[in-house]
Amino acid sequence: MLSLRELLEAVEAVPAGVLSDKAVEWLANELSRTLGPDEGIAPHSRSLLQRLLGSPLRPRSGELPAVHRLTEEMDASYLSRWAGQIALGIQVKPERVARAVASHLLDSGFSPDFLHRWLTYRLVHSTQTYLLPELLEEAHALARTQPSRFQVLLTVQNALGLQGPPPNEWCGAPTVSKWLLTNGFDATRVRQSGGWLLTVQARDAFSAVERASETVEKLAARLLIGVGHRMRHGEHAYVEGIRQPLPLRRHRRVEVRSLERQDQLFASGPPSRVDAAFELLGQLDAPAVVAVAAGWAAIEALLVAPEDGQKSPAGDRLAALVACSFPRAELTLLASLQGKNNASPLQEQVLKCTSNHERSSLMLEAIRQAQPLPWEGPVWSHQAAVARMEGLLKDPRKKLKDVEGYAVRAFRRLYRQRNLVLHGGQTNAVALRASLRTAAPLIGAGIDRIAHAWFRHGVQPLELAVKARHRLDLLESKEPLAMLDLLE
Structure with a gap:
């Protein structure tokens, strides 16, 4: 599903010379070829999509809206169809199922940390014994949920150094300490000179931290080039309702x-x-x-x-x-x-x-x-x-x-x-x-x-x-x- 959305984006980038026609054609051909063994897509949808991918895709062409509509329809039933096919007893390699399901959930915006905990609970701690189709139906229900609202605090170790009033999302050091205490964190262990309190829409708390971190990085870039001031943020983020600080450091x-x-x-x-x-x-x-x-x-x-x-x-x-x-x-x-x-x-x-x-x-x-x-x-x-x-x-x-x-x-x-x-x-x-x-x-x-x-x-x-x-x-x-x- 993500690759199809990427293709739609790539087609729109061709007229500006950002991507070439050959790059888009290669991507369409690869997508058409890899659709074959994907049991998350119904045969009639697969045939129609392969026909569309075989035609020249251009911005404002008639095929592009059809690809977009078909992508949304397949996305809505992808994991549920995998569950149904496995319940029917199709022969498929376990690792192919794992890759299909995990990548779909990750591409839907869930973080690896959240998905690991979600799956571990069901396999290890839950009193229910799951058949694989039942587990995939739960994954389908998870994927169809709407993003939730999270309040995320990212601390900063130095003052902003602004002459005028700070933005509404900025909190001074006393306000940060109060928020941390109110939400069950030990404020005495947090070195800070203020922080950003952001409200973000995300699939889970870990994804919310990533989105908030990206927002603060954009603000830090503006601050650096606008007034020459470098912002030093802390190593953890604090999410309302989550009693443990979550790490900010990336490791790819x-x-x-x-x-x-x-x-x-x-x-x-x-x-x-x-x-x-x-x-x-x-x-x-x-x-x-x-x-x-x-x-x-x-x-x-x-x-x-x-x-x-x-x-x-x-x-x-x-x-x-x-x-x-x-x-x-x-x-x-x-x-x-x-x-x-x-x-x-x-x-x-x-x-x-x-x-x-x-x-x-x-x-x-x-x-x-x-x-x-x-x-x-x-x-x-x-x-x-x-x-x-x-x-x-x-x-x-x-x-x-x-x-x-x-x-x-x-x-x-x-x-x-x-x-x-x-x-x-x-x-x-x-x-x-x-x-x-x-x-x-x-x-x-x-x-x-x-x-x-x-x-x-x-x-x-x-x-x-x-x-x-x-x-x-x-x-x-x-x-x-x-x-x-x-x-x-």
Whole structure:
């Protein structure tokens, strides 16, 4: 549903030169192709939508209102239809259902923290035992609720420094202390010189904090460029009715562990493109409009070739690197999750390994031989990961092509959002935050492999990307262990 709304927005951006016709056509074709296995869409709606997506979409064309109307109709019944199809006993992979449902709820405006608590309560604490269709019907009811009103207080550690009267949303230090005490917070532990008391409409308290934080960041930008005064806000937000402070700090899960493994955290030397990419990656936890520009700039700095007519191939190259790194990363994680309190022959072998390559090879062989795998803690996500590895063993080339395709879509969406922000000035594009949610950790994973090759072997990023493309194209099913060495 979000991708369809993104398409409608993209069509409107073409006349101004913000996006190209080819970018819109690519998005429409990808959407048409991915509609096939989506059981949340009725067959007649799917056929009509695919026909509309196959026609040239232009602003003020007759097809555009039809796509918009169809999107709203499908959105209204998406999760309920998934529930109905599963109740009928259709054959579908559990992880496909999980991705469809979770992404739909996230794209509807719910925060990951809220959804985790909502689901954990029903699976662990509720006295009711849910069948999956019943759980999905509850998710459908949740998605159809209207946003709620939240009052959010964000403290500021320095005065505004204004000559005239402050805005109505501004509270002085005494007013902030009184509000905190009235709402059950310990005001003595809060260092502040005032704060912003905002009323926002949001799906849940965590989303309300994010919206309030974005509003204050916009106000801070105006204050900085208007009077040269920098606003320093606190690290927590306070929501009426929620007795615990909620953190403001973002973490979009960008990790380049090779910097530590190769002892390059504080290395100094001649500047390189790789170093420039690290500086840009550091901005991925910044406000969305900054993060989307910096994230794409990091990709472009490393993987644009001199003869590229468009910039989007840089994202496609990074997607190939992500796909090649996926098997070893997943298997290494699975090896580390072997039960530490339940000694087993496999665990003992894992502890003797001296490299991640050895651990991942050992884990892959254990999965291939269907050995018992003792896990530590909840096992559902571990079992899903093992199922992915079993699929890789059966057809490594096809499965890695799927992984590459997911990454391509994530990076191309990031590129479109970057263009909407930088060339169209759209700071509230519909897919802006979703693009960062999915692309940021993938960027970190891909650039981690670039950093490893650069620091350890002196391999240029473009050279590594060419190797990744070549290895993916030549990977054969009869040599499954070869998928651990695609970037070596």
